[in-house]
Amino acid sequence: MKTLLLGSTGLLGQAVAREARRRGLELRDAARRGARIEVDIADDTALRALLDAEEPDLVINCAALVNVELCESDPTLAWHVNARPLAFLAEWSRTTGGRLLHVSTDHYFTEGGAAPHAETAPISLVNEYARTKFAAEAFALTAPNALVLRTSIVGIRGWENPTLAEWAIGVAENDSPATLFSDAWSSSLDVTAFARAALDLVEAGASGLYNLAAREVYTKEQFVREIARQLGQNLTATTIGSVHQLSAPRAHCLGLDVHRAEAVLGYKLPALTEVVASVLQQYKEKSSHEVRHIASHRNA
Numbered sequence: 468m469k470t471l472l473l474g475s476t477g478l479l480g481q482a483v484a485r486e487a488r489r490r491g492l493e494l495r496d497a498a499r500r501g502a503r504i505e506v507d508i509a510d511d512t513a514l515r516a517l518l519d520a521e522e523p524d525l526v527i528n529c530a531a532l533v534n535v536e537l538c539e540s541d542p543t544l545a546w547h548v549n550a551r552p553l554a555f556l557a558e559w560s561r562t563t564g565g566r567l568l569h570v571s572t573d574h575y576f577t578e579g580g581a582a583p584h585a586e587t588a589p590i591s592l593v594n595e596y597a598r599t600k601f602a603a604e605a606f607a608l609t610a611p612n613a614l615v616l617r618t619s620i621v622g623i624r625g626w627e628n629p630t631l632a633e634w635a636i637g638v639a640e641n642d643s644p645a646t647l648f649s650d651a652w653s654s655s656l657d658v659t660a661f662a663r664a665a666l667d668l669v670e671a672g673a674s675g676l677y678n679l680a681a682r683e684v685y686t687k688e689q690f691v692r693e694i695a696r697q698l699g700q701n702l703t704a705t706t707i708g709s710v711h712q713l714s715a716p717r718a719h720c721l722g723l724d725v726h727r728a729e730a731v732l733g734y735k736l737p738a739l740t741e742v743v744a745s746v747l748q749q750y751k752e753k754s755s756h757e758v759r760h761i762a763s764h765r766n767a
């Protein structure tokens with residue numbers, strides 16, 4: 468299956484690329500820089516030309532502007548990267564019959580604390596990131612062959628600015644002072660498990676909207692404490708804080724109910740301890756060479 472992967476250099480894109488290669492898919496990897504195909508998906512002429520030139524069987528969209536503050540300060544850019552390209556990808560899918568896998572977000576829920584939210588739960592769009600991601604879902608779902616996955620992910624990326632997991636490992640290893648949010652819930656899934664399950668759903672022929680996340684809802688504080696526990700480290704300098712301290716408004720009750728995906732997959736998605744074990748495994752496996760290579764590429 469010829470697969471065009473948009474956002475291949477990012478946190479999730481790297482993991483999806485690994486899983487696609489492991490399965491023997493014919494992979495075309497794309498990002499604005501550092502990938503074999505360089506494309507800006509905000510440029511619809513370039514995006515459509517790429518689809519025409521590559522003629523993929525499957526397009527996986529892991530490209531996005533995920534910085535919530537940047538989306539807030541530049542809503543036009545957020546719209547052009549997160550939402551508008553999905554109209555063209557859906558049009559491509561409708562007209563060619565090609566499969567489209569679009570990665571969405573869990574950033575839609577402000578009520579419910581630690582309760583998991585089903586695909587049908589009412590949503591609340593509190594910032595531009597959420598608004599543009601929700602518009603993207605609507606565009607994508609105009610294509611009958613589209614699979615849209617709501618998720619939250621954790622993992623190792625190797626860029627200069629750390630992911631949540633990279634930051635948490637640093638805090639635990641150095642026993643650094645840090646504020647841990649006890650009122651921000653999610654069911655973040657490690658990117659390795661996400662990539663495997665997402666491609667299993669594609670193979671199973673799933674389409675429409677699915678939650679794909681861990682099977683357990685937990686706080687950011689619990690995540691960092693579990694990282695420290697599995698590393699055998701004590702956290703003596705951390706304090707507890709609130710997600711509402713951040714400048715851009717945040718949805719914070721982000722747990723996802725994954726029963727629908729598990730029914731198709733035929734297996735259970737990981738719980739917190741397994742998610743953290745996988746993240747730490749990725750951290751060990753990722754050689755410092757690879758981390759340096761990607762970081763220098765990003766900084767070029």
Ligand SMILES: NC(=O)c1ccc[n+]([C@@H]2O[C@H](COP(=O)([O-])OP(=O)(O)OC[C@H]3O[C@@H](n4cnc5c(N)ncnc54)[C@H](OP(=O)(O)O)[C@@H]3O)[C@@H](O)[C@H]2O)c1
Pocket residue numbers: 473474475476477478479480497498499500501506507508509528529530531532533548570571572573600618619620621624
């Ligand atoms: N990280 C999270 O906690 C989280 C949580 C829930 C959902 N998600 C969703 O998961 C997906 C992947 O997120 P991620 O964390 O892997 O993001 P990431 O690490 O920031 O990676 C984003 C990728 O998109 C590419 N990209 C950005 N703008 C682009 C553009 N205009 N044209 C082409 N490529 C572009 C980036 O490469 P270049 O910058 O070089 O182009 C990079 O490859 C997104 O849909 C996101 O909304 C993420």
